[in-house]
Amino acid sequence: MKSHSAEMEETIALLEQEMWRDGIDLDLLGRYQRLCREREHAIARQGKDDRHEFLIVIPVADRPQHLAECLESLLTLCRTYEYGGCVQGRYPKVAVLIADDSGDLANIAQNRAIAAGFTRQGLETLYFGLAEQTELLRRLTAADSDRLAPIIGDTRQGALPHKGASITRNIAYLKLRELTRKDRRQLFYFIDSDQEFRVRVETPEGEQDLFAINYFHHLDALFSQREISLLTGKVVGDPPVSPAVMAGNFLTDVIAFLSRMAELEPDQSCRFHAGDRAPADEAAYHDMADLFGFKGARDAFPYRCTLDGGHDHVACFKAFARKLGHFFDGAHPTRKSHYQYKDPAASLSPARTVYTGNYIFRPGCLDYFIPFAPLKLRMAGPVLGRILKAELKERFVSANLPMLHKRTLRQTGQSEFRPGVCRTREVCDISCELERQFHGDLMLFAMEELTAQGYPSCPLTPTGIGPLLQETAETLHRKYLAKQALIGEGLTRLQALFDASRDGGEGRELGAASFDEQNWWNHRADLAEARGQFAAFIGNIERNFGSGAEGYALIGPGPNREQRLQAIAGAIFGYAGDRAAWESRDLG
Known part of the structure; x- marks a missing residue:
């Protein structure tokens, strides 16, 4: 005879499957959440x-x-599911550590106040700012500080702001060593500040962001029932990659949007709503998805209007134009990802990439710091993932437990702070981010080759690393240049389409569309601002991906690439020593 708790577990599991049977059933979701609280x-x-x-x-x-x-x-999430119970308004099994790398004093004060405010609301939130980091680092001996510099950077002046996400995570690892309790079952859960504990789903009425996953319950079950050392989830919503590798496919979608708009009447009821769903296609936002084993999306993705209520194509055009600038902060108006239900236990699969905004591990995995952090390259998570795959093997897994990723704030349409992106009004420069992306990709593909050869267990020589890096850089550079050429072609098409009525472009063939009349958006006074937003977008694409783009100069043959290759080779060669220093029992 089943116990009451076993019957409740079975009921909740069946209800979870039922509420996702034909897309999300909001009534069943409410019942599911209530039953989860009753279980607690x-x-x-x-x-x-x-x-x-x-x-x-x-x-x-x-x-x-x-x-x-x-x-x-x-x-x-805690109030909705009450994992671990709620004792006098507090959630004893959930706590937060904020690792602050801010440079602005007002933001530092605000972050500290935010931590205190959520603690008062029942969510214990520890603030680990620059002063607290410096205090921890000064407890290291001078010798240890030198040995750990390839992991936590130069700490002779204490913890400085804007060290980068990887160094900040590694310093947080030192703090977690202090907070590890052998008498408790602990899991450390790293997320990014621009994420939320909910998922974005598509419904007939449009997108909805829902608290539909009982994250802590599922994770507790997985780590209790399986031999898992580190688990990574993914994200839904905005893509987890840089605009440096999304411009080509977004141009395709912008051209498709304008092509369709040209065929519609401006005062007609908007036709960019239901029925225009993009196909499910993992990594469809990435211009070079094939490099990572995915099929690149060849077709344009339709824009789905997010305006509510009755409105015409003029309103839709304005709304789309406002979103164009969001792209350079990493938002993708046409290729967002949505949650697709699969039971987390059934979704478990071997992993090769750590999503640094969504990974969970046992305290024993504190040995696996973020490698090569002082280089400040992108792709740190995938690089770490290749090392974990080589060493942890089946104990490194991925599960269908994504978080909602929101690159920009609703109020401004921009990210509050994004390293490598420089803005001056409408002008946006992502050349530094493109440079970090290219050399991060280079590091990743070199790491794939090295781990296949037995790295990091097998010793390497600096002379053995150099030729591999040179060959990888040349191959990758050709790929980037080919994509730049395609972006240039797309930009020419977009400029011609957008300006067709202003430069004698009537009747010009643009793909499948032929424009015999003047495009209506160029002759309406109420669209002046929207035209300016399109012009700014076109200018920023040209600035960052055109023939004279600074970012492409930085990744081509020359002093910057040579310096990067030398630094990468030294970091790869020194990794074994870094691990030995990190794992040293007398550390600190």
Whole structure:
């Protein structure tokens, strides 16, 4: 005979599957959440709860509003599912560590106040700012500080701001060593400040962001029932990659949008709504998805209008134009990803990439710091993932437990702070981010080759690394140049389409569309601002991806690439020594 708790578990599991059977059923979602809370109340009445405790670690740099929204989502998740119970308004099995890398004093003060505010609301939130980091680092001996410099950077002046996300995570690892309790079942959960504990789903009425995953319950079950050392999830919503590798496919979608608009009447009811769903296609946002084993999306993705209520194509045009600038902060108006249900246990699969905004591990995995952090390259998570795959093997897994990724703030349409992106009004320069992306890709593909040869277990020589890096750089550079050429072709088509009525372009063939009349958006006074936003977007694409783009000069043959290759070779060769220093028992 089944126990009451076993019957409840079975009921909740069946209800979870039923509520996703034909897309999300909001009525069943409410019932599911209530049953999950009832389960927590039943566990509390038993008086014993040996499930995992979670410490959520959030690195942040000058993003107080993102941070507040992230923590608000976590508090709502706790209130919705009550994992670990609620004791006198507090959630004893969930706590937060904010690792602050901010440089602005006002933002630092605000982040500290945010931590205190959420603690008062029942979510214990520890603030680990520059002063606290410096205090921890000064407890290291001078010798240890020198040995750990390839992991936590130069700390002779204490913790400085804007060290980068990887160094900040590694310093947070040192703090987690202090917070590790052998008498408790702990899991450390790293997320990014621009993420939330909910998922974005498509419904007939449009997109909805829902608290539809009981994250902590599922993770506790997975780590309790399986031999897992580190688990990574993914994200839904905005893509997890840089605009440096999304411009080509976004241009395709912008051209498709304008081509369709040219065939419609401006005052006609908007036709960019239901029925225009893009196909599910993992990594469809990435211009070079084939490099990572995915099929590149060849067709344009339709824009789905997000305006509510009755409106015409003029309103839709304005709304789309406002979104164009968001692209350079990493938002993709046409290729967002949506949550597709699959039971987390059934979704477990071997992993090769760590999504640094969504990964969970046992304290024993603190040995695996973010490698090569002082280089400040992108792709740190995939690089770490290749090392984990080589060493942890089946204990490194991925599960269908994504978080909502929101690159920009609703109020401004921009990110609060994004390293490598420089803005001056309408002008946006992402050349530094493109450079970090290219050399991060280079590091990743070199690491794939090296781990296939037995790295990091097998010793390497600096002379053996150099030729591999040179060959990888040349191959990757050709790929980047080919994509730049395609972006140039797309930009020419977009300029011709957008300006068709202003430069004698009537009747010009653009793909499948022929424009015999003047495009209506160029002759309406109420679209002056929208035209300016299109012009700014076109200018920024030309500036960052055109023939004279600074970013492409930085990744071509020359002093910058040579310096990068030398630094990467030295970091790869020194990794074994870095690991030995990190794992040293007398550290600190």
